[in-house]
Amino acid sequence: MSVAVDDDLWSAIGDPTRRRMLDLLLADGAGTATTLSDSLPVTRQAVAKHLVVLDRVGLVHVTPAGRERRYRVDEAQLARAVAQLADVGAAWDARLQRIKRIAEAIERSQKR
């Protein structure tokens, strides 16, 4: 019984750089490719490509403002992503708990 996961959404937050970008956008409210790249160890162009990916899965939205393109996190979509993290975590946790219970049961039956 595996959990229903949107692979595209998951892969989007699977990349460390993209995760840090989301952190930055959440912290500052908004940002551009240039401002984000100032706080990241990659070039503006790399950031721009990541923004395309994040936009494609709906995690961010663009607002053209003069010569800038200001990006903002889509809170509903990020909440959905967080829910998927929780789902997978819970599923694995449940399996681990079950394995642990079985192991303890075996241990008990060995001891007596």
Add this chain to the structure above:
Amino acid sequence: MSVAVDDDLWSAIGDPTRRRMLDLLLADGAGTATTLSDSLPVTRQAVAKHLVVLDRVGLVHVTPAGRERRYRVDEAQLARAVAQLADVGAAWDARLQRIKRIAEAIERSQKR
């Protein structure tokens, strides 16, 4: 304030195929590259490479058994990975909550 995340560990569970492999290993207790590839849409060789990745980050361990190489999930390490999922999820959740509170506060001050 970002969460401390082991990028290698996170990337390991970021791949959809590897995640399904972990699911299969948890469900069956153990498996080989061949048995896993039977339940996956990729070839045995692809699975073997993924197993190398999972082994490198300590999420699985190998037990040579005759001509087979039997893989098993390392429960402690998977628990660590689950904890990271929970950490990142909680951090984002907290930010989203804060943004929501601020938005509601602004809304209230507009209304009056």
Add this chain to the structure above:
DNA sequence: TCCTTCTGCAACGTTTGGTTGCAGATGACG
């Protein structure tokens, strides 16, 4: 012994994350 099967290794192609270089558009300022 012979055949099946499980494995590893090598070569290759495609996608992805990253770089540099350059040209266009827009805002700021003399």
Add this chain to the structure above:
DNA sequence: CGTCATCTGCAACCAAACGTTGCAGAAGGA
């Protein structure tokens, strides 16, 4: 208004990751 700085997109290129096919070696079963 003209110039200059800055923000952007596009193209070429490189390396690593994910996937494939093909082949050879080792171990178990008839």
